Amino acid sequence: MRRAVCPGSYDPATNGHLDIIHRASKLFDEVVVAVGINKSKKGLFTVEERLDMLRETTADLPNVRVDSWHGLLVDYCRENDIAAVTKGLRSVSDFDYELQMAQMNRELSGVETLLMANNPAYGFVSSSLVKEVAAFGGDIEHLVPPVVFTRLKARLAERG
Template identity: 70%
Template sequence: MRRAVCPGSFDPITNGHLDIIGRASRLYDEVYVAVMINKSKQGLFTVDERIDLIREVTGSYGNVRVESFHGLLVDFCKQRDIPAIVKGLRAVSDFDYELQMAQMNIGLSGVETLFVPTNPTYSFLSSSLVKEVAAWGGDVTHLVPPAVLERLTERVAAR
């Protein structure tokens, strides 16, 4: 079975994330979405809320599993026999950072990193930008799936 992981914080998951996950799900038999736990950061959504949202919006893929992780991504991969990490690249600046991570990961464990160029429609998109625009009342309907938009609107209104 060919396995890969798409890691990130996904706070919240965007259409750009879904594009990369969907493309990976067509290439691999099983794709894990690994939701990073960073105890030093307070997210807009809890890790459990992010997992639920991701499961909801990736349910139609059929071969996507969603789990959280804390620590080294390569340990997550080793524990699940995952030989590949799939990462989307939006710009050259992403490549500079991600190349260093990829080289470290292969050196630590032999886990390969596959870089997928982001669909140009989403080349500017990040969770941080979505949250900021939503907080100021901007329209993010075209940036996130409907289920995420609903929860995001509720959360921003509550703050």
């Protein structure tokens, strides 16, 4: 079975993330969408909330499962018999960073990385930018899945 992981913080997931997940699901027998746990970072959403939103937004993809991990991604891959990492590229700066990560991951464990060019419609979309624009009342509904939009609006309203 060919398995790949789509790792990220997904705080929150965007339509750009989902585009990569959907495309990866056509290339691999199983795709694991893995939320990284970084206790030193304070996210807008808890890891459990992110996992729930991702499960809802990928429910139509039978070969996709959602999980979380902490520590080195290559250790998670080894423990789960995952041979490849899939990542989306929006820009040259993404490429520079992801290439270094891909080379390090391959050196550490032999895990390969598939760097996928993003859909140009989402080339400017990032979780950070979505949160910032939403916090100032900007329209981000077309940039995130419906469940994320609803929960993001509610979370920002809670915080005033």
